Amino acid sequence: MLILGYCEAQDSKVVIKKLPNVVYILADDLGYGDLSSLNPQSGIKTPSMDRIVENGIQFTDAHSNSSVCTPTRYGIITGRYAWRSRLKKGVLWGYDQPLIEENRVTVASFLKDNGYNTACIGKWHLGLGWQPKNPAKPIAKYEWTMVFEKGDDSNVDFSKPISGPKELGFEYSYIIPASLDMTPYLYIENGKAVELPTAYTEGKSEEEDGRGVFWRAGEVSPSFVFEEVLDNITDKAVSYIHNQKKTKNPFFLYFPLTGPHTPWLPTDAINGKSQAGTYGDFVLDVDNAVGKVVHALEKSGQLDNTMIVVTSDNGSHWTPEDKEKYTHRANYIFKGQKADIYEGGHHVPYIAMWPGNIAPGSSSDQVICTTDLLATLSGIIEKPLPQGAGEDSYDMLNAYLKTDTDKQIRDYTIHHSLDGFFSIRKGKWKMTTQLGSGGFSEPKLTVPSESGAKGTLYDMENDINETVNLYMEHSEVVAELTNLLKEAKKQ
Template sequence: MKNKKQITWVAVLCLVVFNSFGQQTKMDKVKPNIVYILADDMGYGDLSALNPESGIQTPNMDKIVEEGMYFTDAHSNSAVCTPTRYGIITGRYAWRSRLKEGVLWGYDPPLIEDDRTTVASFLSDNGYRTACIGKWHLGLGWHAKDPEKPIAKYEWDRVFEEGADSNVDFSKQVSGPNTLGFDYSYIIPSSLDMTPYLYLENEKATELPTAYTLGKSANKDGRGVFWRAGEVAPNFDFHNVLGHLTAKATNFITEQKTNKEPFFLYFPLTAPHTPWLPTDEVNGKSKAGRYGDFVALVDITVGKVLKALEQSGQAENTLIIVTSDNGSNWTEDDKEQYVHRANGKYRGQKADIYEGGHRIPFIARWPGTIKAGSVSDQVMCTTDLLSTLSGIIGKILPKGAGEDSYNMLPAFTESAEKQIRDFTVHHSLNGFFAIRKGPWKLTTSLGSGGFSQPNLIQPEEGQPNATLFNLEKDPQETKNLYAEHPEVIEELLVLLEDARN
């Protein structure tokens, strides 16, 4: 009898080991492809599926919502471009880096350290083919013609006088996306309104910026039509940048059909950030002017990616995410002219510490894993990508990587029983902090900290330099409850201080 029991237990053990091995082998084979589309300055209220009163129809993004899910409480870690991108790629709040406020310029050096774990290096180390196609805006390792002189001198509206050149040797390879783990990259250095204007493929210029553009001015050319004067590649067409990058992205997807390893495509768009340059295909299609038409072009871009996945037979094994780097640059003047509310019901706009600055659309489709038509109220942050990828592929992150990143996989699969994030820190253009836990949001400065006026308010004598809002009851941030909940204030201030230290 004893021997029989021993034999039985050995058999059970062998079966468990065999099944575990079989499941692991299966998981290795079915690692999903991942496409991460990052719109530039697209607001929560722009998508017609998320805002029934939107002045823009977005059928392709609506299709992702219908066949996948959307998050009602997703946030960028910053209310502006560069720091959000830093958070996405590294899983860290950008204020931990040298960038304490503002954004980088096109000639600035890299913000991400060469030895830091990134989503690209992590996935590449775990069998993924990785690509970055689109707007980079995280700094590049330019080489100076004259090492004794600065790369460039900056002003807000102009970088150079007409005909002047920077001190960059554009013929030399830079350090950028490939240095940080991307196998392939095809980028523009920063926003489409910031010099220099050129494409770089695998960290080398495809054409030298030997020409000069006088730029565009919204005062002369209309709201949203703006780019700064400066160096430009002779064949660089501002009006076709989004289309050109989309073709590169869809070609990359198609090429992966014959590859055995899964792929990760990071596709940061140039739109609907200024310059607003809608094509004839979408002109006049929206009820939100040139901006709305440009968002419609973003939707067409998403549709082309979906089509490439379907035609290459890769849609069923691909997690596709579409989100934005911050809220929309939709001003009070825009609201007076149009019924459309790019940031939905939320206060403020891009750059602000208010919800309109950092509450973003976040939609995802993953056939067989994400239930069609599902909705999540989980608080999510753009820094969460790295840990979520770790959860998806079942590989532990290296020590010290992604310290502000949470694994949101249970939210995608609707298996989370409570809020995954303990708290979330927000940051504005001017470096204002806010911290969110549960329904409570504490802001440690007065004013927007960004584009909305007033951007800075000095407290009256004896008054706190802070606000406390209950977003569950007051999502528009209209009633400051600071004086009524000292215990909440104390808890949030301790959490924020701990996070900052």
């Protein structure tokens, strides 16, 4: 089967011999500055991800649609900004119901309808259709997501089917419900608990166990070992890849990792090998997981026809205290950290490899967003998206293949913080509608003076560090971006 991709700028055709496999690896809290290929001063050596950069493309201006995980995952799967959903700020907890709306077109359902085998292996964190023991009672009290005392079992009947990935187009799934520091702790395979969470964990605290070693107390499967989760899901991904060799259909593997999000649990073989403490060591384990997936594709003879994407759901949770202790800069030169509206919250690593299609050693300064996966895959397989699907997704295929022009493909890009702060980027300008980080960094919110700036405006070409606020000097730009944001919200 021949798939023809067209380059309008050069009026030529890009020939793609057959439908490619797609492996989308989503790291959890990985910073742009963690990759040694993107940050020469990184305190971490990441050979597996560096290999992808060497043999593929790096996007220097890539962004997650949110600076925290649940909304970014919503954007990746649906091609929509998550603030269009019921989640206006924050993230879901482990017992929450599904965030993605019923009958919503997803990357998985779209590819499945077009002949792909589809799988999700790893951290889900988009809500699950838990069934209650007692329908008259809530699944779990909200505060139980924070403090779960022994004996305070949830109202979940874990023996019953659990709706989630399958209902969104994933034919195979092997997941944990949410972040590895959120209850409940169990593996779910194809909508069934692999082992019921009948045990209890007292959790870990950073005060007692060290920076980054943290998970909440609560329900856990008896054989669930936190230190083994990253290896377990990687083994499942490798097994899935090898099994796909037996089928004629191309496959889509969505592989959301559990690291380097807390708990930071590097393997014994890795301990102490980075220059960024426990966090840096755990990033090495993440890099190893990427390497195992690439090796599995290579060993099974499928690498040459696979597009691999590696990115992150948001910036790293690398605090000012971490910066004082280590010279490593997980978020590179960017201001802020995970959860913030600043660049450090959403300016993420984004690298891709596709032998024979993406030129080795390529680099692109196109502004790209994690919501763009759906439309880009639509462009690759040359099948139009159903009406109303992926309204915030742009086809970035020409950027991957370097057949784009200097003109930005995206008209504008909207970012969202933990606390629901907005920013909008168009060309070199980035405007925020409020003052403060809207996330973890202090101050989280600054009340403007009557005569002062109500938000921020930065020239990202000349001030990537967001140091000089030009909000008052360029009222015409502020007005234009404000109107664009209002119109986007109305859509």
